[in-house]
Amino acid sequence: MSGPIKDALGALSRHADLINAALDAPLDPREGIPTKALSELRQVSALRPAGDDTYRLHPKLREYLYDHLQLYPAYQSLSQISADINLMKSLWSAIEEMRYAADADATAQLSDRLQSTVFDIADNMQRNLTQLNNLLSTRYGNVRSIAAKRSQNRWYQQQSANLLRDLAQLSAAGSAIERDAAAFGMTELSRFVRRNLLSLILSWQQALSEMQTLLSKEIFRTREIEVQHRQLARMDTWLRQQPGWMGVEVDIDAEVPDFLLAAHLPAIRAHIEPDDSDSDIRSLVVETASTLPAIRPVEVPVELQRLKRKVSVHEPQPMTPAMRASERLYQYVTQAPGSVSLLDWRKSDPDAQTMRSNVWLIFAMTDLRNRQISVVPVLVGETKGKRRSHMFDDAVASGPNRIWESA
Amino acid sequence: MRIATTLKLLVAGEFICPQRYPDEFDVLETQDGRTAAEEWLQSIGYRLARLHDEGAYFMAHAIASTEVRSQIREEMKTVRTKLQPVVTILETIRQSQGREPRVHAGDMVYVSEVAEEARKSAMLESRIMEMREVSGTRHDESILVRITKMMERLRDDGYARLSNETSGGYQITGKVDYLYQLIAYISAHAPHLGDDKLVDQIDQADAQLRLDTASAVTSAGATDS
Numbered sequence: 207m208s209g210p211i212k213d214a215l216g217a218l219s220r221h222a223d224l225i226n227a228a229l230d231a232p233l234d235p236r237e238g239i240p241t242k243a244l245s246e247l248r249q250v251s252a253l254r255p256a257g258d259d260t261y262r263l264h265p266k267l268r269e270y271l272y273d274h275l276q277l278y279p280a281y282q283s284l285s286q287i288s289a290d291i292n293l294m295k296s297l298w299s300a301i302e303e304m305r306y307a308a309d310a311d312a313t314a315q316l317s318d319r320l321q322s323t324v325f326d327i328a329d330n331m332q333r334n335l336t337q338l339n340n341l342l343s344t345r346y347g348n349v350r351s352i353a354a355k356r357s358q359n360r361w362y363q364q365q366s367a368n369l370l371r372d373l374a375q376l377s378a379a380g381s382a383i384e385r386d387a388a389a390f391g392m393t394e395l396s397r398f399v400r401r402n403l404l405s406l407i408l409s410w411q412q413a414l415s416e417m418q419t420l421l422s423k424e425i426f427r428t429r430e431i432e433v434q435h436r437q438l439a440r441m442d443t444w445l446r447q448q449p450g451w452m453g454v455e456v457d458i459d460a461e462v463p464d465f466l467l468a469a470h471l472p473a474i475r476a477h478i479e480p481d482d483s484d485s486d487i488r489s490l491v492v493e494t495a496s497t498l499p500a501i502r503p504v505e506v507p508v509e510l511q512r513l514k515r516k517v518s519v520h521e522p523q524p525m526t527p528a529m530r531a532s533e534r535l536y537q538y539v540t541q542a543p544g545s546v547s548l549l550d551w552r553k554s555d556p557d558a559q560t561m562r563s564n565v566w567l568i569f570a571m572t573d574l575r576n577r578q579i580s581v582v583p584v585l586v587g588e589t590k591g592k593r594r595s596h597m598f599d600d601a602v603a604s605g606p607n608r609i610w611e612s613a
Numbered sequence: 614m615r616i617a618t619t620l621k622l623l624v625a626g627e628f629i630c631p632q633r634y635p636d637e638f639d640v641l642e643t644q645d646g647r648t649a650a651e652e653w654l655q656s657i658g659y660r661l662a663r664l665h666d667e668g669a670y671f672m673a674h675a676i677a678s679t680e681v682r683s684q685i686r687e688e689m690k691t692v693r694t695k696l697q698p699v700v701t702i703l704e705t706i707r708q709s710q711g712r713e714p715r716v717h718a719g720d721m722v723y724v725s726e727v728a729e730e731a732r733k734s735a736m737l738e739s740r741i742m743e744m745r746e747v748s749g750t751r752h753d754e755s756i757l758v759r760i761t762k763m764m765e766r767l768r769d770d771g772y773a774r775l776s777n778e779t780s781g782g783y784q785i786t787g788k789v790d791y792l793y794q795l796i797a798y799i800s801a802h803a804p805h806l807g808d809d810k811l812v813d814q815i816d817q818a819d820a821q822l823r824l825d826t827a828s829a830v831t832s833a834g835a836t837d838s
Binding site (some may be wrong): 258353411431433434435437438440441442444445451452453454455456457458459462463464466467468469470471484486487 | 617618621624625626627659662663664671672673674677681683685686688689690691692693694696697698701703704707712715716717746771791792794795796797798799800803805824
């Protein structure tokens with residue numbers, strides 16, 4: 207890189223903050239800006255004097271930054287191409303003169319310059335279209351006041367109208383150059399103009415026309431909004447002033463505007479499908495479900511267990527000798543007129559003798575007592591040292607006859 | 614399928630705008646969706662209409678028959694019930710926004726912003742606190758609560774949607790164009806709504822006088838028609 211360019215870019219880089227500040231407002235040294243910094247920026251022509259002791263950014267540098275950052279301040283003018291068109295025409299006139307003079311070098315130089323001008327025009331047009339597009343798509347960014355919006359609408363409508371006029375001039379001038387260049391035998395230049403200028407003009411004109419339509423719509427819309435605001439305020443005042451006013455008598459015989467024909471039908475009951483993922487349907491399902499009565503627990507009827515009476519058939523147990531002996535003893539005791547010694551009776555009964563005497567005694571006593579027969583043990587005499595004896599060696603049973611008799 | 618939901622909303626009388634029903638609006642913005650809706654509505658005797666070139670879609674009567682015209686005529690006689698709550702609330706919001714009113718489709722209204730402006734202006738505050746159009750209000754509630762109820766009323770009527778619950782941000786929906794068109798229509802058909810017929814302050818006697826005038830105008834209109 208050559209020295210002067212490096213120096214210039216170095217100065218801009220060192221004082222980037224100042225350049226940033228100068229993009230918004232002129233720099234005033236009285237606000238504490240170092241004189242050395244201002245001096246350096248002035249040396250590389252980045253700042254221009256503006257009034258007394260203030261400095262503003264070089265317009266081309268400002269334009270470059272806006273272009274690079276796509277920043278479009280309010281009322282930013284579109285790049286004019288009329289000057290470039292005039293330049294293009296002048297260059298072509300000079301080329302014609304040099305052709306007649308047969309000065310090939312000068313013709314080549316002028317031709318290069320003309321091509322460069324064509325590129326400049328294309329760049330400026332592209333930039334203008336981008337700028338308009340951005341402004342319209344963001345509706346002028348932060349401009350919120352309707353009056354400011356209306357003013358900007360008109361500003362850019364005027365700008366785009368001027369640009370459209372310039373495009374018509376450009377088309378005429380470009381066509382003339384392309385035609386004359388071909389006639390002169392400068393086919394390369396003719397082709398260049400056709401490819402890089404004439405073929406683009408139509409699309410630029412269309413884009414500008416579309417933006418003008420948009421701007422017209424915006425202007426109309428802004429006006430409409432203002433009218434609507436006024437009518438809203440009037441209606442509100444009217445409603446407050448006229449509490450008895452209920453409506454208007456209107457003649458509906460003429461054409462009816464669409465909004466008055468707005469209709470509705472009774473709500474359609476949604477057909478709910480289990481796999482319907484629509485949020486409205488889901489909320490409807492939830493709502494419907496919530497209105498249903500609470501689920502009552504299902505009472506399962508208790509099944510009565512059918513019981514079958516089980517009749518057990520007992521085989522008569524075979525009579526044991528003890529059973530036979532006890533039966534006979536009972537019969538004997540109940541019929542005997544007096545007391546019956548159990549041990550004596552044992553001697554007469556062979557079944558009773560199958561048991562030992564002591565076993566028989568306990569068995570017979572228990573059996574007879576169970577049958578409500580009084581049985582009294584015959585105690586063994588008292589021994590020395592014991593006041594009472596708990597031992598017995600026989601028992602005497604008294605049948606009902608004996609008890610009755612004694613009673 | 615979105616077209617089914619879209620048709621149900623249209624039939625229910627909803628205004629399909631990008632703010633309130635973005636998915637359904639997108640369906641109607643496609644050629645296929647719009648054709649399907651138009652054909653279906655046509656088959657049941659209605660048609661698809663829009664409030665303006667970029668406005669909300671809605672279902673309209675296919676033909677303005679005598680019966681429909683008669684119905685509209687009757688509705689216009691009692692149009693106050695349709696206007697009263699929404700006009701008052703929207704105008705209150707508009708007044709709170711000073712020289713930069715934002716009460717059109719897509720505009721955002723923050724409860725806190727309206728409340729802040731109301732605290733600065735006694736007139737606006739009293740207008741809000743004395744508003745009878747909002748139901749379920751209490752005398753002792755704060756202005757923030759009252760404005761929230763105002764916005765909820767707009768939301769319930771389909772003129773706004775809660776866009777940001779945390780910050781209390783409501784977005785005006787495309788249905789508001791219906792209201793503006795209705796007001797414009799009434800203004801065009803009611804000469805007494807001109808500027809010279811309205812005053813900012815009226816006393817009670819004047820109010821009675823104007824009430825009589827309005828009745829006379831209405832009666833005259835009825836006689837003319």
